[in-house]
Amino acid sequence: MGTQGELGDFLRSRRARIQPGDVGYASGSGQRRVPGLRREELAHLAGVSVDYYVRLEQGRNRSVSDAVLGAVADALRLDGDERDHLFRLARPRKPGAGRAALAVxxxxxxxxxxxxxxxxxxxxxxxxxxxxxxxxxxxxxxxxxxxxxxxxxxxxxxxxxxxxxxxxxxxxxxxxxxxxxxxxxxxxxxxxxxxxxxxxxxxxxxxxxxxxxxxxxxxxxxxxxxxxxxxxxxxxxxxxxxxxxxxxxxxxxxxxxxxxxxxxxxxxxxxxxxxxxxxx
Incomplete structure (x- = not known):
């Protein structure tokens, strides 16, 4: 359950559930090879470059800002639980972090x-x-x-x-x-x-x-x-x-x-x- 793969899978699953027509994109009958939004469409909605978003989805961007994560979450129409989950996956804590504080x-x-x-x-x-x-x-x-x-x-x-x-x-x-x-x-x-x-x-x-x-x-x-x-x-x-x-x-x-x-x-x-x- 590595966070890199989990982050990409999570983002793709949330792109897939958004219908292009719901956010102003033509469905393009017969032209779409994947369900939901394309990466470039999601990047445009979030206000980031396609390359930047691709690196995020691939787990190759560890310095992503709160503003960008928030914009991606808004574009994907995430609820509160999903938004928190996105932030955790994008910024995994180091192994062992916080263990000393656990009382259970x-x-x-x-x-x-x-x-x-x-x-x-x-x-x-x-x-x-x-x-x-x-x-x-x-x-x-x-x-x-x-x-x-x-x-x-x-x-x-x-x-x-x-x-x-x-x-x-x-x-x-x-x-x-x-x-x-x-x-x-x-x-x-x-x-x-x-x-x-x-x-x-x-x-x-x-x-x-x-x-x-x-x-x-x-x-x-x-x-x-x-x-x-x-x-x-x-x-x-x-x-x-x-x-x-x-x-x-x-x-x-x-x-x-x-x-x-x-x-x-x-x-x-x-x-x-x-x-x-x-x-x-």
Whole structure:
């Protein structure tokens, strides 16, 4: 997952999704050999020379300015997540940069600070602590009732992407498989942009690509997405069909640790189900 190849693939994927007619170029029936915008058209829209843009797309321009990256992002109509991803790919951090600041070990089966575990125990709703690869590093009892008994799993399998997309029993609980795959790809793409030399992340991506058609589809499209909150549909074997809200928050001093909590609106069947999980 080297950043040079990733940058070029990402830019080409975003050029391909823009119809020439949408930005004032004639489609030229039968004359286009690639979908979407040509390099020279994108360069013109961004206000840079064709040679400059080609070098950027090929990963040969490491001194690109904020203004140029912003202009390219605007020309490609990138959303906020995609724009951030472009900047990270264009300016990869050096290997090992920032590792000294990490407070959360990322090896398989690594734990978290005792204070984080106590926090999870105090939360009555299902909650898990996640690492950058969506590894489940810690959990509370309601989370085991809602998702799975994490303690019974080998450390390597305690990963939300693996569980949702590769475990048939757990995957069957989520009716919207496409959304699950989009979120998995979106999160892992961002992690790969920040940590392009992470071997465990590369292994996880390769495994998901091999065994999940949904994941392969969105990975090939370079889906980039972060979600801090939303709704997840779960067809639970004991609690029935649930429509749960979720919130994801980050720890300021543990920059690669996040907290995922499932909640329900007061007075709903989902609230009753979550309270049952808390009492088990």
């Amino acid at each position: 070990p990322e090896a398989a089966g690594a734990g978290v600070r005792p204070e984080v575990r106590r926090l999870l125990d105090w939360i009555t709703a299902p909650a898990v602590a996640l690492g950058r690869r969506m590894d489940v590093l810690a959990w509370n009892r309601p989370a085991c009732g809602l998702i799975t008994d994490f303690a019974a799993l080998p450390p390597r399998e305690r990963n939300m992407c693996r569980l949702h997309l590769l475990d048939e029993d757990i995957g069957a609980r989520y009716p919207d498989r496409d959304m699950i795959a989009r979120e998995a790809v979106g999160n892992l793409r961002i992690a790969a942009g920040i940590h392009p030399d992470d071997p465990e992340l590369r292994e996880l991506v390769d495994e998901l690509k091999e065994h999940s058609a949904e994941f392969r589809h969105h990975w090939a499209r370079h889906t980039v997405r972060t979600k801090a909150h939303g709704i997840k549909l779960i067809d639970h074997p004991h609690l029935g069909f649930l429509r749960l809200r979720y919130e994801i928050t980050h720890f300021p001093q543990d920059t690669e640790l996040s907290l995922l909590v499932y909640t329900a609106a007061p007075g709903t069947p989902e609230e009753k189900a979550l309270r049952e999980l808390a009492e088990i």
